[in-house]
Amino acid sequence: MQFITETSSYSVAKFYDLFQHKLPLVVMVTQGFHGDIIEDTFDREQVMVLCAISRQSRVVGIFTIGGQAKRMSIPEEYTEKLCTIKRGEVAKEDQLYKILQNHPLPTLVEFPKDRVLTVGNRSMNTNHIPPIELTKRFDEVYKKITRIT
Structure with missing residues (x-):
C-alpha cells in the first residue's frame, strides 16, 4: 500500500x-x-x-459559585429554557438560541425558578444555580x- x-x-x-x-x-x-x-x-x-x-455553535457562560468564577460552554441549541436579567428584572423564559438572536452579548441569564434539572444521574433544583453571564459565541x-x- x-x-x-x-x-x-x-x-x-x-x-x-x-x-x-x-x-x-x-x-x-x-x-x-x-x-x-x-x-x-x-x-x-x-x-x-x-x-x-x-x-457545533456554542456560547461561553461564566458563573460564580463558592466565590470562584467558572466557565462553561453551552450549545446554542440547548433545550432548557432560560430567563434574561436586565437591571435586576427577570424576563419571560425563552430558548437560548432566541435569547442570542435578541440580546447582544454579554447578557445575563438564569434558569426559571422552582424547576429540577437532571444531568446524567444527578438532579438539581434551579433555585441553587447562580445567574450565568453569556459572554461570546464560538464554533x-x-x-x-x-x-x-
Whole structure:
C-alpha cells in the first residue's frame, strides 16, 4: 500500500478547514499541539486516522459559585429554557438560541425558578444555580480520531 504524502504543514484549524470533506485520512503530526482539552492535544510524530469532523455553535457562560468564577460552554441549541436579567428584572423564559438572536452579548441569564434539572444521574433544583453571564459565541470542532501511535 502506498500513501500520497503532503509536504506542507498546517495548523489544526487550517487542516480541518481544508480536509474536512476528504475524510478519512491518515495523518502524522509534525509538531506537538496542546489543546484546551485532552482530546485536542497531539504529540509530535503521532500517527492517527482522522475519521470525521463536525462543528457545533456554542456560547461561553461564566458563573460564580463558592466565590470562584467558572466557565462553561453551552450549545446554542440547548433545550432548557432560560430567563434574561436586565437591571435586576427577570424576563419571560425563552430558548437560548432566541435569547442570542435578541440580546447582544454579554447578557445575563438564569434558569426559571422552582424547576429540577437532571444531568446524567444527578438532579438539581434551579433555585441553587447562580445567574450565568453569556459572554461570546464560538464554533467548537469535534473530531473522531483513532490514534495509531
